[in-house]
Amino acid sequence: MRFDIVFSEKNLAFESFTPLSDYIFSTNNILVEDYFEFSRYLNPGLDKLVDNPKLSITSAAEFKHRIRFFHFQKVYHVFNFFFHFLIDTVQKKEDRLEIYFYNCNEMLEYDVMLVDHFIDRLSNIPNNITLYFDECNSKIKNAAYVSKNTHQNHTPKVKQKNFWDKSNKEKMFQRAMNLALYEDAIRLGTELFHLATTINDKCFLADKIGIANVLYDRPHLAENYYHFVLDQKCNTEIKIEVLYKLSMLYSRHHPVEKLDAKKAENYLLTARSLIEENKDELGESYTFHKVFNRNGLSLLLHRKGEFETAHHYCIDGHEQILNTYGPLQHILHRSVLIYNSTITATALKKFDQALDQFDYLLKLDPYYPNYWVARANLYSQLGQFDKSVHDYTQALALNPFSEGLYCARGIVYEVMGELHQAKADYEQALYFNPNHVDSLLNYGVILLNENELDHALEVFNKLSLLETNIQHEVFNNIGLVFMEKNDVNSAIHSFHLALNLEPDFYTALINLATAYFIQDDKIKALEIINNAIKIDDNVDSLYNRAYLYSEMGQLEAALADIQAILSRDENHVDALELKHSIKTKPIKSY
Known part of the structure; x- marks a missing residue:
């Protein structure tokens, strides 16, 4: 066909x-x-x-x-x-x-x-x-x-059908905005912007085109549209909303080097003055704008660590919206404030209150998968993994096409020791997105641990070809596969690739030292483990060096490391056993 x-x-x-x-x-x-x-x-x-x-x-x-x-x-x-x-x-x-x-x-x-x-x-x-x-x-x-797979450019056999009423640009623009089709939204919105006959219409469209650019990862273009609005004599409510969005640009959406908390706060303070100066003009929307301006401030306070005030703003803001407008108006805005209160309550370690807020929120909006995911994350943080899996499953019932959700649930299953379920979730994630980095990495590790070495190597090799920021981890895992396959030379090569990318990668250093020890190159192994200890002198790395020293006959150096271990953990079983075995040997000096 x-x-x-x-x-x-x-x-x-x-x-x-x-x-x-x-x-x-x-x-x-x-x-x-x-x-x-x-x-x-x-x-x-x-x-x-x-x-x-x-x-x-x-x-x-x-x-x-x-x-x-x-x-x-x-x-x-x-x-x-x-x-x-x-x-x-x-x-x-x-x-x-x-x-x-x-x-x-x-x-x-x-x-x-x-x-x-x-x-x-x-x-x-x-x-x-x-x-x-x-x-x-x-x-x-x-x-x-x-x-x-190229073909000769003949005339298409099937005439293109058209269900899109593109003559109704406004309707298509709204659809594109609502469905996150921002390439369409920017194009259609720009056409409507140039066709608009009133300044309020132009400013309304500039606001929405700005949103489209922000969420299409073009915040610098959004800022131009927002400043256009501020330069016009237009509806006060549009200016208030644009000031809020400018604040979000400088607190969240701009590249890290351009974020500016002070500038973000100044935009909100300017908006607050505008709200108070135009209280009568705003009429019944006054409370709404006042509350949401303060919601923006709560975000900035949260980032500064002022969780208590941020939490108060969210809780009080929701109560004001509910009391002023009743349960049927501004439901979306209320849900945002309730959700924000779960974040601030969690930051304050008021976990019971956060969970109560989630219960309220999910009764209000049970069809929003992000809320189920957020509570699943909180349950994981609290160690309630069964409940976390339940909430991820609820989110997947609403969106069974998200590789990220399958991966997230798979991670929880791994923590629970349910490796069969974790593996199935990673496989489902990779069915939807064969290049999903976290799923490839976690799936490969499970295969390695289950001794499915060829399959694990295939997964890690695929991951090594992708553009990621975890290449050092990938090559380290490839090295571990080769170690299990008793191909020590290939393992050493892979560990070196990992360290070329991340010279202070402690785990790869330890693995490389182990590989050289297996090759009986104890001097090289000692050199590398010394580098690892400079990064992290934990008891495990000290024990490894102590064991290496003992194998090299440097018993005094080994005992010194053992003493350092026992000063931190007097009941360290392996260190005590190694000490006992050394004490039965004559000490040699080199």
Whole structure:
């Protein structure tokens, strides 16, 4: 079966892939309702097919009332949903798919992300799907696959269907903002910005385009839009909101070197003055703006370690919103304040209060997976691992397409000693994202511990080819695999690779010393273990050196290390046994 996918710079995210989404939904009608949160990305018309979707307060909030927007990487969960059911449909129908891509140089950035992820998925599992490209877009990371699978650029056989009402730019802009499709949002918002006829409309759009740029990792562009608003004589509420967002830029979103807590606080203080000066104009929204301005200050106070005041602001703010507006208004804003209070209560080690707040929060918004994850993390911190697993499982029921959630639950299972479940979770994470770094690392370690050495080496070698900040750990683990395979020379080479990247990597130094000891190069082993002890002179490293000294016949040096160990732990069994064995030998001096 052949599908032709035609890219166009004028398309919106997922629009080019309509033939494939039609193929999926034609045999999976339940997807629309059961997975509405994800399926609605593939066709805007699906919104009309589900009357009461199970959406979180955040997802269901009207555009004009939104205060929380997702980061654009949320779309990877939609990719996982899309590919999972595409592959599942192919297997059920026993089809063989050939997918031809046209106009690849007109790919949107989201198209590039989707295609790269698609290629990664296909490389990891058996399937009957092959992708062909008319040309290689320079942004595609899997260029080797594309080069191998090129086709002659004939006219596409399938005419592109269009379910996107692009004539209604405002509706499509709101949809793009709500679904974290910020490439679309920036383009559509910019068009609407230039078409706007009133200054309030321009400022409203500038505010939202700023948000889109922040969450698309372009905070410097967002700041330009925010300052445009401040330079205009526009609606006071828009200025208050923009000042809040400028504060968040300098406290959270800018690169680390540009963060400035003082500047962030000044923006909030300017907003506070604006709120008080315009109390009458703000009317019933006065309390709301006052509370949320203070919520911004609570974030800054929390970062300065002033947890008690920050906590008071969150608790009191929620009470003010609830008492002023009742239980049916500003529910999203209330949920944010309650969630923030769990963070401040945890910082104060008021864990019972934090858990009470989570209970309240999850009754208010049971469909927001992030809240289940946050409580799962708290339960892990408290050592209540069964409850942590329960909450991760609840989050996965809401979003079964998140590799990060499977990995997080797998880590908890490992702590519990439930290695079979941990391994299964890492495998599921890698099914969705074959390059998920933490899952590859943790999965490889389990394979190593289970003596599945060839498989472990395969996993670690794959991880070594990825761009990560843990390459030193990866090469150390490769060295451990070679040690178990009795290939000491290869192990030594791998440990040196780890230390070339991280010269003070204590674990690799200890492992390298062990490898040289096995090779009977005790002088080299001693040199390396001395370097390790300079980094961390813990009792284990001292014992290792003491044992090495004893093997080299340097018994006085060995006894000195043993004495240092026993001064810290007088009942250290291994040190006492080594001391006893040395005392039975004549002491030699060299």
